[in-house]
Amino acid sequence: MTEPASGASPSEKRASRARAEELVMQAEDRAPEARAGDRVMQAQAEDRALIARVKNRKMQAQTEDRMLQAQANDQALQTQAAIGRLVRYGLHHGLIKPADRDWALNALLDLFGFTEPGAAADTLEASDGGRVPDEAAPILAPLIDYGIAIGLVPDDTLTSRDLLDARIMGLLMPRPSETAEAFARQSEREGVEAATAAFYRLNIASNYVRMDRIRQNDYWVYESEYGGIEITVNLSKPEKDPREIARIRSLPPYGYPQCLLCPSNVGYAGRPDHPARQNLRVLPLRLNGEDWFFQYSPYVYYNEHSIVICAEHVPMAITEATFRRLFDFLDQFPHYFVGSNADLPIVGGSILNHDHFQAGRHTFAMELAMTEEAYRHPDYPGIEAGIVRWPLSVIRLAGARREELEEAASALLHAWRDYADPSAGILSHTAREDGSRQPHNTITPIARRKADGRYELDLVLRNNRTSAEHPDGIFHPHRHLHHIKKENIGLIEVMGLAVLPGRLKRELGRIAAILSGRESYDQEALADPGNPLHKHAFWIEALVKAHGTALREADAERLLKEEVGRKFTEVLCCAGVFKRSEAGRAAFAAFAESAGWRRSPA
Numbered sequence: 001m002t003e004p005a006s007g008a009s010p011s012e013k014r015a016s017r018a019r020a021e022e023l024v025m026q027a028e029d030r031a032p033e034a035r036a037g038d039r040v041m042q043a044q045a046e047d048r049a050l051i052a053r054v055k056n057r058k059m060q061a062q063t064e065d066r067m068l069q070a071q072a073n074d075q076a077l078q079t080q081a082a083i084g085r086l087v088r089y090g091l092h093h094g095l096i097k098p099a100d101r102d103w104a105l106n107a108l109l110d111l112f113g114f115t116e117p118g119a120a121a122d123t124l125e126a127s128d129g130g131r132v133p134d135e136a137a138p139i140l141a142p143l144i145d146y147g148i149a150i151g152l153v154p155d156d157t158l159t160s161r162d163l164l165d166a167r168i169m170g171l172l173m174p175r176p177s178e179t180a181e182a183f184a185r186q187s188e189r190e191g192v193e194a195a196t197a198a199f200y201r202l203n204i205a206s207n208y209v210r211m212d213r214i215r216q217n218d219y220w221v222y223e224s225e226y227g228g229i230e231i232t233v234n235l236s237k238p239e240k241d242p243r244e245i246a247r248i249r250s251l252p253p254y255g256y257p258q259c260l261l262c263p264s265n266v267g268y269a270g271r272p273d274h275p276a277r278q279n280l281r282v283l284p285l286r287l288n289g290e291d292w293f294f295q296y297s298p299y300v301y302y303n304e305h306s307i308v309i310c311a312e313h314v315p316m317a318i319t320e321a322t323f324r325r326l327f328d329f330l331d332q333f334p335h336y337f338v339g340s341n342a343d344l345p346i347v348g349g350s351i352l353n354h355d356h357f358q359a360g361r362h363t364f365a366m367e368l369a370m371t372e373e374a375y376r377h378p379d380y381p382g383i384e385a386g387i388v389r390w391p392l393s394v395i396r397l398a399g400a401r402r403e404e405l406e407e408a409a410s411a412l413l414h415a416w417r418d419y420a421d422p423s424a425g426i427l428s429h430t431a432r433e434d435g436s437r438q439p440h441n442t443i444t445p446i447a448r449r450k451a452d453g454r455y456e457l458d459l460v461l462r463n464n465r466t467s468a469e470h471p472d473g474i475f476h477p478h479r480h481l482h483h484i485k486k487e488n489i490g491l492i493e494v495m496g497l498a499v500l501p502g503r504l505k506r507e508l509g510r511i512a513a514i515l516s517g518r519e520s521y522d523q524e525a526l527a528d529p530g531n532p533l534h535k536h537a538f539w540i541e542a543l544v545k546a547h548g549t550a551l552r553e554a555d556a557e558r559l560l561k562e563e564v565g566r567k568f569t570e571v572l573c574c575a576g577v578f579k580r581s582e583a584g585r586a587a588f589a590a591f592a593e594s595a596g597w598r599r600s601p602a
């Protein structure tokens with residue numbers, strides 16, 4: 001609005017003012033409409049922005065989806081590629097034959113939810129140029145990861161991974177009857193040695209024997225006065241994590257398979273508290289006219305570590321029949337040793353409820369130990385006997401006729417079952433509260449064939465009595481050795497191979513750190529029962545006193561290996577019923593003589 005010119009007349013001024021007022025009024029009349037229009041425009045702009053934002057988010061989500069999809073596609077492709085590699089691995093290692101190729105491929109595709117091979121076609125034909133590994137573990141890893149991603153197992157714990165691993169390998173295994181027939185054929189044509197070698201390779205190729213884990217075990221030899229004692233720290237049996245332990249606790253008790261050794265384990269899918277055994281294969285055996293079977297141990301404490309198992313779930317029992325079974329086994333597997341754990345708790349193995357032996361192709365220190373006292377028996381003229389120079393109490397019988405050995409061994413078993421020598425702390429029986437007699441004497445027998453074809457049978461005398469002083473067992477590792485070994489001294493350890501728990505590796509590492517000054521020696525901290533080194537506190541104190549804390553690292557490690565070897569030898573001495581002292585040797589001779597054996601000039 002313009003002001004009227006200053007020279008305007010009063011009437012003109014009035015007219016101008018009226019005009020201005022009218023314009024203001026008009027403007028005021030128009031204002032609500034204008035303001036409403038502005039709001040609409042604003043709302044429209046806001047909508048446009050919102051739509052843009054939503055569009056943007058959607059695009060972002062689509063990109064993420066596409067990326068996830070791409071990743072999933074990648075993982076699926078990688079899985080297919082691994083499937084092809086695994087089938088090629090199975091062919092290469094003879095788990096399957098060329099005629100089984102498509103069958104095995106399809107079974108694996110099905111397990112992972114694929115309807116076509118995709119990338120598997122390339123890797124199966126080796127067009128990716130990859131070589132076939134000696135063991136399945138590296139091929140299996142991506143398959144197991146994918147199986148977890150698509151929910152084939154509930155989680156990614158080691159137990160779940162192992163269950164899936166056996167399930168996958170089970171799809172590449174020959175039928176149990178095919179394995180048994182192949183073994184029998186090869187045994188016939190090339191000899192049993194070639195047949196066991198091939199069967200052992202199959203057990204490694206099938207990932208039943210986990211060589212990748214077994215290689216992690218620590219192993220050293222301690223030169224004792226009795227020969228080279230072998231020490232292994234067992235890192236191949238993985239420790240369970242708390243999640244797994246909690247799940248196992250929540251499980252109902254199962255009755256199938258009845259135990260870890262029952263033949264019903266073959267092909268079993270497993271559970272969190274029982275291993276999957278789709279890749280286990282066993283061979284039928286006849287021992288003493290009964291059905292038994294042969295399989296390898298998944299833990300391989302020594303070369304070709306085998307288990308010979310009764311087809312029936314019957315308890316361990318050392319009887320005359322045991323000796324016949326051991327020799328029947330040797331007649332079929334002359335290149336293996338075979339032995340049985342004793343049949344009483346404390347001095348037996350970890351499984352007493354299912355009769356079984358352990359066998360394999362390994363020479364233990366006990367076999368190499370000489371006999372120091374020679375004996376003859378008028379009833380068994382073909383047999384040379386001797387007391388073995390060994391910390392446990394061992395009578396060695398050797399002869400060419402197995403029947404004569406079976407008779408002599410049975411007579412010695414019966415003599416020992418009832419033998420008491422209170423002066424040596426040996427009581428054959430004690431009275432139970434109900435008045436019945438509790439037996440304590442038993443034998444750990446080990447049999448082998450020598451290069452000259454003779455049979456050799458080591459009878460290790462055992463006694464499982466406990467006392468107030470030794471509540472865990474008089475002839476069992478004594479308390480001061482429990483920080484190294486507190487478990488039963490079974491067949492394998494009797495022969496001079498220590499199987500020590502995996503925790504020891506970490507603990508020895510820390511003790512070496514203390515002895516070499518890398519970790520401070522804190523007696524107060526070690527006195528705390530919660531300290532993982534607490535059980536070694538008195539040992540560490542003695543080591544520090546004798547060697548100080550400034551050893552070179554390698555020297556500290558060497559020292560600890562020596563010390564563990566020395567302690568394990570002491571453990572074996574604990575398990576000897578007749579001690580190595582003069583009195584102990586006289587007591588041992590008295591037992592041999594009571595059984596009709598006479599000292600001979602060797």
Ligand SMILES: [Zn+2]
Pocket residue numbers: 258259260261262263312313314353354
């Ligand atoms: Zn069983």
